Amino acid sequence: MIQADAPTILPLELKDVSLQAGQHRLIKDVSCTLDAKDVTIIIGPNGAGKSLLLRLCHGLLTPSAGAIHWHGANGRDPSLYQAMVFQRPVMLRRSVRANIDFALSLRKVPRRLRHNLIEEALHRAGLNRFAKTPARVLSFGEQQRLALARSWALRPQILFLDEPTASIDPAATHVIEEVIMAMRKEGTKIVMCTHDLGQARRLADEVIFLHRGRILEKSGAAEFFAGPKNDLAQAFLRGELLWWHRRELTPP
Amino acid sequence: MNTKIIRVGFLAVALALSLFAQTARAETPFIIVASTSSTQNSGLFDFLLPKFQRQSGIDVRVLAVGTGQAVRLARNGDADILFVHHKPSEEKFVADGFGVARFDVMYNEFVIVGPARDPAAIAGTVSAAAALNLIAGAEAPFVSRGDDSGTHKREKSLWQQAGIDIAGLTSNWYRETGSGMGATLNIAAAMEAYTLADSGTWLNFHNRQGLKILLRGDPLLFNQYGVILVNKATHPHVKSILGQRFVDWLLSPAGQDAINSFAIGGERAFTANAPADIVLPSKEQSE
Amino acid sequence: MTDFGAAISTAFALVAHLDRDLSEVVLLSLKVSISAVLIASVIGLPIGAALALFRFPGRTIFIVVLNAFMGLPPVVIGLIVYLLLSRAGPFGVFGLLFTPTAMIIAQVLLITPLIAALARQVMETLWLEYEEQLRSLGTTPLRALGALLWDGRFSLMTAVLAGFGRAIAEVGAVMIVGGNIDHVTRVMTTSIALEVSKGNLALALGLGIILVVLSVLVNGMVYFLRGNQRQGGTL
Numbered sequence: 113m114i115q116a117d118a119p120t121i122l123p124l125e126l127k128d129v130s131l132q133a134g135q136h137r138l139i140k141d142v143s144c145t146l147d148a149k150d151v152t153i154i155i156g157p158n159g160a161g162k163s164l165l166l167r168l169c170h171g172l173l174t175p176s177a178g179a180i181h182w183h184g185a186n187g188r189d190p191s192l193y194q195a196m197v198f199q200r201p202v203m204l205r206r207s208v209r210a211n212i213d214f215a216l217s218l219r220k221v222p223r224r225l226r227h228n229l230i231e232e233a234l235h236r237a238g239l240n241r242f243a244k245t246p247a248r249v250l251s252f253g254e255q256q257r258l259a260l261a262r263s264w265a266l267r268p269q270i271l272f273l274d275e276p277t278a279s280i281d282p283a284a285t286h287v288i289e290e291v292i293m294a295m296r297k298e299g300t301k302i303v304m305c306t307h308d309l310g311q312a313r314r315l316a317d318e319v320i321f322l323h324r325g326r327i328l329e330k331s332g333a334a335e336f337f338a339g340p341k342n343d344l345a346q347a348f349l350r351g352e353l354l355w356w357h358r359r360e361l362t363p364p
Numbered sequence: 365m366n367t368k369i370i371r372v373g374f375l376a377v378a379l380a381l382s383l384f385a386q387t388a389r390a391e392t393p394f395i396i397v398a399s400t401s402s403t404q405n406s407g408l409f410d411f412l413l414p415k416f417q418r419q420s421g422i423d424v425r426v427l428a429v430g431t432g433q434a435v436r437l438a439r440n441g442d443a444d445i446l447f448v449h450h451k452p453s454e455e456k457f458v459a460d461g462f463g464v465a466r467f468d469v470m471y472n473e474f475v476i477v478g479p480a481r482d483p484a485a486i487a488g489t490v491s492a493a494a495a496l497n498l499i500a501g502a503e504a505p506f507v508s509r510g511d512d513s514g515t516h517k518r519e520k521s522l523w524q525q526a527g528i529d530i531a532g533l534t535s536n537w538y539r540e541t542g543s544g545m546g547a548t549l550n551i552a553a554a555m556e557a558y559t560l561a562d563s564g565t566w567l568n569f570h571n572r573q574g575l576k577i578l579l580r581g582d583p584l585l586f587n588q589y590g591v592i593l594v595n596k597a598t599h600p601h602v603k604s605i606l607g608q609r610f611v612d613w614l615l616s617p618a619g620q621d622a623i624n625s626f627a628i629g630g631e632r633a634f635t636a637n638a639p640a641d642i643v644l645p646s647k648e649q650s651e
Numbered sequence: 652m653t654d655f656g657a658a659i660s661t662a663f664a665l666v667a668h669l670d671r672d673l674s675e676v677v678l679l680s681l682k683v684s685i686s687a688v689l690i691a692s693v694i695g696l697p698i699g700a701a702l703a704l705f706r707f708p709g710r711t712i713f714i715v716v717l718n719a720f721m722g723l724p725p726v727v728i729g730l731i732v733y734l735l736l737s738r739a740g741p742f743g744v745f746g747l748l749f750t751p752t753a754m755i756i757a758q759v760l761l762i763t764p765l766i767a768a769l770a771r772q773v774m775e776t777l778w779l780e781y782e783e784q785l786r787s788l789g790t791t792p793l794r795a796l797g798a799l800l801w802d803g804r805f806s807l808m809t810a811v812l813a814g815f816g817r818a819i820a821e822v823g824a825v826m827i828v829g830g831n832i833d834h835v836t837r838v839m840t841t842s843i844a845l846e847v848s849k850g851n852l853a854l855a856l857g858l859g860i861i862l863v864v865l866s867v868l869v870n871g872m873v874y875f876l877r878g879n880q881r882q883g884g885t886l
Contacts (some may be wrong), residue, residue: 167783172783172786172787191789192789195787195788196783196787198783198784201782202781202783202784202785204798204801204802205801205802205804206801206802214788214798215788218788218789218791219789242694266722275693401848405848405849409833410833425749425832425833426832426833427749427830427831427832428831429830439739440737440738440739440740441737441738441739442737442738442743442748442749467666478822517829517843532849539871545848546813546848546850547847547848547877549850550850553850565849569718569849569850570850570851570852571850571851571852572850599738601738601746
């Protein structure tokens, strides 16, 4: 988990994964593979299932059908090599430093190693001066940076992010994006879903377009933003909210 | 973080120490006496027991409950001494093997109290039975303890003497409170009702409002208190030696004089009447 | 009509003269109820938290019964404890009846369901907020329990204070298992009951006022401690 040289648990393969809640299937027959090299951004309209898909990958939800397989795990517990940042930062009622310490202790990082890891994480996220501050006193944007710092300290091989900057002002968003890319540079696979097309354009190597629980398109970022093949994806890029069925589309 | 933890920690330790610190009282030998609320409420124990405690060094812990409950406690072995005022119950207690022997200690009286305006006009009657008949006839409100206490048992027998079937009453002038003497007196005062009270509780009762004694002196209102040492044979843990010393003292001239000297508002509350020639068990057996 | 003014002046007089009997009774009330609430918290808080976090067969029934037990009459609990501790009962040999220990036991039984039920409510709300993130970080059930109990400490303090309030105010249980023995098991509430039975209503009310003031002081102290932590705490 912390050892930089631990073998990777990637690639992650989803095979015909579905998620059912009561009568409805929220995720439908999703198959794809995520491997280490790309920043994967998942986009799609509200209710498409982006958050659910992330949680399925991360193991917070169990699929009703299909299989999720970490090809590199080889008997190891894949959850030890992952981390996730949510739309709302969830901080314990303790200091900034203590929050990171708590996460490290959960991952069973020996005490003597924690101090340096915490220092470095705080430094990278620009939160040094808040080390002793109660975490909940920080602004929303600062707490989200803390969430990132906390993830960073865990040195995850893959980081899931669920619309991390949805409620954050542009300046703070910029800082957070920088931290994400810094983690990417150090080797963490980034899987993020976002509403913000500009952010997707800035960060993505690979784009997954999700609509009503199905992956309608998965391609390289440049290719996708130049012109997606799928018509619904095209409509989405044009900024049109999708709530009609395919057959009702009028030709452009 | 450090100073806060230290302060809270200190508080916790201080709290724990104070909570678990035992007072010297715990080491003093003690006995438990199951008695009635009438003796408690009169203030007799507050007056009497310190004298015994000074003389003997024994702490007397009194449970003041209804007679029925006191007898039950003693039967269960939860008390060392039974000190109540219902002779039939006391004699049964000894006969059943729970008590060593029963001795008269002191007496006072029951009185009928009621509203000063006396709607049933019982003032001036001599017999309790006559008074109760007047009350029943006038259907004046009457409050009963209804709790199987010595007082309640006496009250029931008085109604029987008067030839009135309390259980078969149809109208509701007769109310049972199921409570102790004090609570019953409070209710009687508020309801302006008649009730039967022991004179000990009455003399020391401070919420009389409009109530006053309307009848006393009928021989049937005689109220005898008796003391019994719980039998070690049935309950081996009973503190027989200490308990016997208490019984001895109560029946001795010192104890009897102390009882006689207890007065409430200048009036003697209890008259000591232990037989002068009794042979105390402690003189017979060695412990 | 009892004079409320007489009651208040009685209360002041008792306190001003530092009446020895009064201070004895007050200290015993505090000792019994604080001990009871500490023990009940140690038992009840984790139970409440566990109920919030874990799913197991029969959980719903457990919660329903627990909530129902919040309404157990103190006199019934007193009776049950008496039967257990009586010499004629299973635990009579320990000779605990009519001692402060018996009173503490009865009060623990009385307030543990209350504290557990309130704790469950607090913990459920917290768990809703924390669950995903804690599971993402890889928490074990035990660590989640501990983290939540600590994080919810201010809300849980209210649950504890509710328990204390119930304990220090009850008379039914301590009367039966304590016996209201002078200098040994007489507490504020049983004193008040005794004075009422003697018709000393003003004194009883005065004692009642002192009891209420005591409760206010305890609550105030707790909030004072809590307030301090809110401002400067680095915890």
